[in-house]
Amino acid sequence: MSNVDLARLQFAMTSIYHFLFVPLTIGLSFLTALLQTSWHRKGHPEDLRLTKFFGTLLVINIAVGVVTGLVQEFQFGMNWSAYSRFVGDVFGAPLAMEGLAAFFLESVFLGLWIFGWNRLSKRVHLATIWAVAVGSALSAAFIMAANSWMQRPVGYELDPTTGRAQLNDIGAVLTNTVFLWAYVHVLLASLVTASMVMLGVSAWHLRRRTSPEVFGRSARLALIVLVPSALLSLAVGSHLGVVETTYQPMKIAAAEANWNTCGPCSFSLFQIGGGKNDQTPKQIIEVPHLLSLLATGTWNGSVQGLNELQAEYEQKYGPGEYVPNVFIQYWSMRVMAYGGSLVVLFSLIGAVLLWRGRLGRTRWFLRLAVWLAPLPFILNISGWMLTENGRQPWIVQGLQLTKDGVSPSVGTATIVTSIIVFFVLYGILAIVCTILMTHYARKQLAPEPPPGAEPAREPEFIY
Amino acid sequence: MTTFWFIVIAVLWAGFMVLEGFDFGVGALHGVVGRDDAGRREVIHTIGPVWDGNEVWLITAGAAMFAAFPGWYATAFSGLYLALILALVGLILRGVAIEYRHKRDSARWRRRWSVVLTASSLVLPLMFGVALADFGYGLPIDASQEFVGSFWDLLPFYSVVTGIAFLATTLLHGAIFLGTKVDGAPHMRAARVARVLVPLVILLVITMIVWTYLAVGGGILPSIVALATIAAVLAAGWLVVRRRWGWAFVATAVTLAGMVLSIFTGMYPNVMVSSLDAANNLTIHNVSSAPYSLGVLTVVLAVLFPVVLLYQGWAYRVFRRRAGTGQSVTRP
Numbered sequence: 001m002s003n004v005d006l007a008r009l010q011f012a013m014t015s016i017y018h019f020l021f022v023p024l025t026i027g028l029s030f031l032t033a034l035l036q037t038s039w040h041r042k043g044h045p046e047d048l049r050l051t052k053f054f055g056t057l058l059v060i061n062i063a064v065g066v067v068t069g070l071v072q073e074f075q076f077g078m079n080w081s082a083y084s085r086f087v088g089d090v091f092g093a094p095l096a097m098e099g100l101a102a103f104f105l106e107s108v109f110l111g112l113w114i115f116g117w118n119r120l121s122k123r124v125h126l127a128t129i130w131a132v133a134v135g136s137a138l139s140a141a142f143i144m145a146a147n148s149w150m151q152r153p154v155g156y157e158l159d160p161t162t163g164r165a166q167l168n169d170i171g172a173v174l175t176n177t178v179f180l181w182a183y184v185h186v187l188l189a190s191l192v193t194a195s196m197v198m199l200g201v202s203a204w205h206l207r208r209r210t211s212p213e214v215f216g217r218s219a220r221l222a223l224i225v226l227v228p229s230a231l232l233s234l235a236v237g238s239h240l241g242v243v244e245t246t247y248q249p250m251k252i253a254a255a256e257a258n259w260n261t262c263g264p265c266s267f268s269l270f271q272i273g274g275g276k277n278d279q280t281p282k283q284i285i286e287v288p289h290l291l292s293l294l295a296t297g298t299w300n301g302s303v304q305g306l307n308e309l310q311a312e313y314e315q316k317y318g319p320g321e322y323v324p325n326v327f328i329q330y331w332s333m334r335v336m337a338y339g340g341s342l343v344v345l346f347s348l349i350g351a352v353l354l355w356r357g358r359l360g361r362t363r364w365f366l367r368l369a370v371w372l373a374p375l376p377f378i379l380n381i382s383g384w385m386l387t388e389n390g391r392q393p394w395i396v397q398g399l400q401l402t403k404d405g406v407s408p409s410v411g412t413a414t415i416v417t418s419i420i421v422f423f424v425l426y427g428i429l430a431i432v433c434t435i436l437m438t439h440y441a442r443k444q445l446a447p448e449p450p451p452g453a454e455p456a457r458e459p460e461f462i463y
Numbered sequence: 464m465t466t467f468w469f470i471v472i473a474v475l476w477a478g479f480m481v482l483e484g485f486d487f488g489v490g491a492l493h494g495v496v497g498r499d500d501a502g503r504r505e506v507i508h509t510i511g512p513v514w515d516g517n518e519v520w521l522i523t524a525g526a527a528m529f530a531a532f533p534g535w536y537a538t539a540f541s542g543l544y545l546a547l548i549l550a551l552v553g554l555i556l557r558g559v560a561i562e563y564r565h566k567r568d569s570a571r572w573r574r575r576w577s578v579v580l581t582a583s584s585l586v587l588p589l590m591f592g593v594a595l596a597d598f599g600y601g602l603p604i605d606a607s608q609e610f611v612g613s614f615w616d617l618l619p620f621y622s623v624v625t626g627i628a629f630l631a632t633t634l635l636h637g638a639i640f641l642g643t644k645v646d647g648a649p650h651m652r653a654a655r656v657a658r659v660l661v662p663l664v665i666l667l668v669i670t671m672i673v674w675t676y677l678a679v680g681g682g683i684l685p686s687i688v689a690l691a692t693i694a695a696v697l698a699a700g701w702l703v704v705r706r707r708w709g710w711a712f713v714a715t716a717v718t719l720a721g722m723v724l725s726i727f728t729g730m731y732p733n734v735m736v737s738s739l740d741a742a743n744n745l746t747i748h749n750v751s752s753a754p755y756s757l758g759v760l761t762v763v764l765a766v767l768f769p770v771v772l773l774y775q776g777w778a779y780r781v782f783r784r785r786a787g788t789g790q791s792v793t794r795p
Contacts, residue, residue: 063562066515067555073522074547077529077540081609084540088533089752096530096760099523100767107519108771108778111512119781159753164533167756407541409609418548425552429559436566 004403006415007079010422012388014071016381017426021065023380026140026187027194028058029133033126034221040126046214049445054198054218055129059114060436064429066107071422079415083395083405090156090167091146094174098142106135140186148179150396151387152247158399165399178247181240182387188233189383192343193376195226199350200373201441203366206359211445216360223354226347234340237383238294244390245295245303248397250313250322251390252295253306254329257281263302265291271330279307317398324392332385339379346372464757465747468531469734471764473727475524476595477720480588480629481636482517484719485712486510488637490557490584494577496641496653503577504565509644512782514561516775518554521591530760534608534750535734542602542610543594546617550590557583585630592629595723596622599679599730601738608745621678628664628671629722635660635699636715642708654706661700668696668718672725679729679736688728692721 001009032055039047073095076084084091109131116125149155155172156165167173199222205215245252257268259279267290273281292301306323313322346368353359360366391397395405489510497503529536540547556579564576600621603612638660641653672689679685699714730736734750737743751757 059562060566063559067558070522070554071551073525074540074551077536078544078547079541081537081541084529084537085533085608088529088536089756092526092530092533092536092752093756093759093763096523096526097763097767099519099526100763100771103519103522104516104771104775108513108516108775111515112778112781115512116781166753167759170759407537407544408607409541409611410544414544417545421548421552425555429555432559432563436563439567 002403003410003412003415004406006412006419007406007410008402010079010415010419011075013419014068014075014422014426016384017430018065018068018072019380019384020377021061021068022140023186023190023193023376024197025058025062025065026133026136026190027192028054028061028197029129029136030191031194031198031221031225032058033129033133034225035218036126036129038221040122044217046217049214050218053440053443053445054201055113056440057197057201057437059110060433060440062110064433068426068429078418079407079410080395080405081407081409083400085164086400086405087149087165087396090149090153090165090173093167093170094142094146094149098139102135102139102142104135106132106139109135137187140190141183144183144186145174145176145179148176148182149173150394151182151244151391152176152178153396153399165396177243178240181236181243185233185236185240185383188229188236189376189380191225191229192233193380195222195229196343196369196376197373198222199226200370203369204442207363207366207370212360214445219359220354223347223350223359226343227351230340230344230347234337234344237336237340241294242297244387248390249304250306250309250324251329251387253304253309254324254326254390255333255386256291256295256303257326257330258291258303258305259307260305261302261308262305263292264289264300265295265303267291267294268330270334320393320401322393324390328385328389332382332389336379336382336386339375339382343372343375343379464754464761465531465751466732467761468527468751468757469727469731469747472524472527472531473724475520475527476727477723479517479520479524480591480633480719480723481716482520483514484588484629484633484716485636485640486514486517487584487588487633488635489641490514490561490580490637491634492637492641492653492656494581495656496638496645496649498648498652500570500573502649503573505645506641506649507561507564507580509641511561513778515558516778518558527760531752531757532734532745532747532750533752535745538604538608538610538735538745538750539594539598542604542612543597543617545614546590546594550587550594553583553587553590557587588633589626589630592626593618593622595629595726596625596675598735599675599726599733601736603739604735604737604743604745605739606743608743608750611739621674624667624674625671625722625726628667629719631660631664631667632696632715632719632722635664635703636712636719639699639703639708639711639715642706643712654703657703657711661703665696665700668722669693671722675725675729679726680731681729685725685728688721688725692718692725695721 032051035047035054036051038044039051109128112120113125113128113132116128120128153165154176155167155169157168158164159166173179198218202215202219202222206212206219241252256265257271258265266286266288268283269285269287271281271283289299291303292298295301295303306326310322314320350359350365350369353362353365393401393403395402489506493503493506497506525536528539560576560580560583564573564580567573597617597619600619602610603616605611635657638653638657642650642657645653672692676685676689695714695717699711699718702711702714732747733744734747735745737745
């Protein structure tokens with residue numbers, strides 16, 4: 001393996017790991033804020049117990065999300081110093097804004113929320129959890145703006161003497177079409193993730209009849225959030241595909257394993273084989289016209305094939321291999337799309353059961369809800385595999401190749417050391433975090449305080 | 464404009480050392496000051512609500528380096544690679560230790576996280592002190608601004624002494640912070656630790672400041688910073704003996720800020736010195752972003768930074784009450 005491959009492996013490993021925690025943090029902070037708001041407005045004591053219960057899960061999850069985020073912030077310079085030099089003028093700005101606008105907000109107010117239960121007035125305390133939710137969503141906004149610039153660079157010029165990218169229009173960077181659609185998609189996916197987890201945990205308790213009246217409420221809230229988020233996430237994601245076809249046709253052509261330009265194009269539901277040396281894999285099922293519809297939004301739209309794009313890129317950028325790994329693209333796309341559809345179907349069944357008032361008694365659905373809770377995490381990772389693998393061989397689409405972005409001064413042994421260190425450390429963290437999460441997710445709710453008693457001095461989950 | 468951003472980054476690093484400095488110190492001393500589990504919980508509780516916000520100063524300093532001086536960020540972070548891996552491991556473990564230590568009712572679980580918290584809180588100020596010292600003292604950097612040395616080149620004697628000076632000062636800073644926050648036996652132990660540390664810290668800080676002045680750079684501003692820092696550390700010693708904890712805390716805060724600023728004012732306009740050839744030095748001119756980008760950053764900073772200071776200051780006000788007399792640790 002070359003240094004580039006190793007550096008990519010490390011980035012992929014640490015980023016995928018980090019992004020297991022991020023969507024749950026974003027989504028769960030909103031759901032917890034909604035629970036606390038409901039308690040604040042209507043005064044049901046069940047809502048307060050739920051706020052504290054799911055707040056504990058949020059805090060456990062956020063701890064790993066925050067500390068693994070440090071690695072993200074540092075490793076551009078560590079492994080990708082040539083890239084950092086080349087794009088820092090543009091790419092650094094959203095990162096600095098993220099620190100100032102989002103991280104401070106999230107961290108300071110999380111501390112206030114956890115420790116502020118009886119130091120702040122109820123109204124101010126409620127505001128702190130909303131600040132955490134807004135902070136986490138803002139942080140995603142800036143990092144998505146930075147990432148989208150790598151997918152579709154805008155608002156920059158190349159300095160004639162140094163050859164480096166320089167920002168000349170911050171507005172363009174922050175209104176990049178790719179950014180807007182990808183960001184909404186990430187937010188919706190976060191809500192899907194958190195509501196599936198909330199639903200799964202609630203279902204676990206409902207099956208065991210531990211405080212069914214309380215967990216019935218959280219299951220209801222989870223479903224109310226899940227149904228629209230799952231539907232919209234699918235729709236927005238599908239539109240993001242159309243947007244990306246315009247700017248990164250290679251990515252979408254590879255996701256469809258579409259080697260030769262077609263029109264109208266069929267959508268391949270399942271294939272065996274495929275890849276660089278197997279351009280005519282065995283198609284198991286195809287749906288006519290569907291690819292044209294998905295990629296271009298028209299019935300007979302033409303979609304460029306990988307071979308044509310490769311020829312075009314060689315003309316434009318010189319000889320080289322411009323086709324990303326088709327196998328990864330094809331399957332990450334399908335895992336995401338099929339899994340996403342499954343979530344939509346599942347949420348609609350849940351909505352019907354809720355409507356008929358049978359949610360708490362339909363045991364097969366509750367069992368399914370527990371088992372499906374990990375699914376959104378797989379979908380989130382597939383989405384990132386699709387979008388980042390599809391950008392290859394570019395680190396910044398059309399501007400810099402990944403192999404040119406790596407740190408020249410960092411040796412193979414050094415990168416291998418860091419991969420091993422992070423692998424071991426992240427493995428241990430995963431075990432510890434899972435132990436704590438399952439422990440607290442299965443825990444009984446804190447007992448309801450008798451009426452008229454002094455409210456609990458500190459919530460269960462602080463020191 | 465580049466000078467302005469040099470100052471911003473210096474202030475962010477100084478803020479990081481002052482704020483995270485005391486929670487490093489508290490983390491390192493929590494086992495000594497809080498003898499039993501209740502005591503340790505009380506001690507950690509003093510930093511629980513604020514440590515995460517303190518750490519954002521570091522993240523923002525790193526991001527500001529990336530945005531305003533991409534070449535500095537690129538050379539420093541790839542050059543200090545192995546040291547940063549160690550720092551990241553420390554930061555990750557420390558964050559998790561603080562958040563997870565109390566989440567299981569098991570003595571063994573807590574003891575293990577306590578060991579992690581102590582070790583990481585000792586290693587981190589040392590590492591960041593060494594890194595800052597390396598910027599000013601010089602590392603083998605070639606003409607294409609790439610670091611060409613090995614891990615051991617990161618540890619010249621000056622940098623090691625500076626790292627130890629930062630470590631000792633954060634310990635004192637933490638002990639004094641506990642002096643203002645806890646009562647009873649833990650307070651007595653924190654006071655004893657502070658008194659023991661005072662002579663050592665005074666010696667180390669004066670050595671570091673004088674050496675910085677000689678090795679990194681002198682001049683009018685650096686000499687003012689140096690004198691102020693020495694005055695602050697002497698004042699801190701006197702105030703500790705007089706048990707004026709509040710003012711002693713201010714004095715160690717000024718000391719830590721002064722130590723950071725002595726390096727920054729000394730090396731200006733360099734941001735990383737090359738030990739191979741002065742022509743290879745990274746300066747605020749040859750690694751900076753273009754004026755448009757710096758302008759955007761300045762507007763963002765001008766709007767957001769005062770707001771950040773306001774709500775972080777408010778958070779400190781909310782949690783200003785002494786832990787022992789408050790209601791914070793009397794959980795069954």
